[in-house]
Amino acid sequence: MRDRVLIVDSEILINKFLESRLSKENMDVDVAFDGMQAVEKIKKNKYDLILTDLMLPYVAGVELIMNIKKSEYNHETPVVVLSSLTADDVIVDVLSIGAQDYIIKPFSINVVLAKIKQLIQLNKTAA
């Protein structure tokens, strides 16, 4: 069964690029362009990993992560944050509310892919 990943980013180009690369890695990819769309998707679908930006319209990234951790289907789903915010306190806050990793933009696609695969594998092993 293919891994299912949700990408949440308001930048369409980055979304499409990540969608394309992850699809090539045999993953099923859903995309959301704002926090509200993401919340709707996590209520209906179970994902193997969620990759999200922090600066999102309607529902900010931090609030989205908190929603994910309380959701019925995705409370154990690993969350990776992909953001241009570099302040230490932001990174610490995000990791403390349940994100598994924090990648700073601009990013290396190879690093992102490696981390996604590793976290999905770890989550499956733990389950």
Add this chain to the structure above:
Amino acid sequence: MQNNFDLSGKLCLSILKINLFNYPLLIQIAVIVSILAVIAIFLTLTYIIYNRTKRQSDQRKTYEAENQILEELNDHLLMYDSIEEMPENELQETVKILNEFKNRSIIFQNVLVRLLIYFKHNLTGNITRLITATYFNLKLNEITLSKLKSVFWFTKAQGLKELQDINDYNSADTIQPLLVNKNLDVRVEAYAALLKLQTNSSFNFLKNEEEELSNWHQILLFDAITKSEHAVVPNFADFLSSENKTIVILSIKLLLHYKQFEAIPDLIKLLSNKNEQLRSEAICALGVLDAEDAEQKLISIYPTERNPNKTQILLALGEIASGSALHFLKDKFLKADHYTILKSAAAAIMSHPTALKEKILASLKDLDEEQKAIIKHFEDPLIRLHGVR
């Protein structure tokens, strides 16, 4: 029926045959002005409708171009980290398709450049070298360089921005003449471009620029200077005596970024400047640099400043927090006649080390409710001094 047509035709002809010159001069002028006004309105509406239609058409074409080029980039070019990784036939096919895009129209050219630069900025690793190589292989740099020769200042500025974004290090000679362009936006982009593309670029523009830089220009230049590698970073205090106020402000921001503590004496001199904004910037900078030497001068100029600068002085003393201004701060806190002074004095007192501030806090007796609330507010460890600014 025939008769009706005849009558209306004759009516039109008779209207046309009205001799305007039989009427008074004022009427003649009014009629001519009215006719001209109607023509002008008609032309303006036509121009507006034409522009809107063209803009919508261009947006639609840009959207289509973006989709097509993005699909090609995502499916082929951006799948690899280097040209060597790409299969030969795929590489040739991709270059052929991107060349076709480039030659299709100006819209396609602009979108192709924009997307390549976008991905270069948002990705790291070897893939960025592939993107840059593709940009030069498609000879998109020639298109960018041709923009520098445009008669339109905004096209020149766009070209300069693209040269910076793609790191075209060979374009420095082409940029030089634009340093003295009549248009300030072009000059600023040229300064920024040279700063990014030349490691030994001169900072003489900081001495020579006479026109005031907007905040946006300052941001551009700050970004260009601080994110580029320079052989030698100058002592920005040398530019604090500039007649151009905005150059002084930019120089203060830069010396703070590079933590040039040796600029403190020059900043203290700025406290006597006639310009209030420059004094404000100098006050802030002295606080950030923890300039203990400046404390007495800050206290001495306090009575002559207006409330905004008084607030800045209190906050700066709070940042320096040597302890020697604590009684001054306490006095200002107790006698504050304006909320911002009260808040700033409280923030400044509370930002001192615990041992120092507790003595002062213990001596604060008979505070009113507002004063107590403010002290309590700043006792919260999450409230930081910079949040008050």
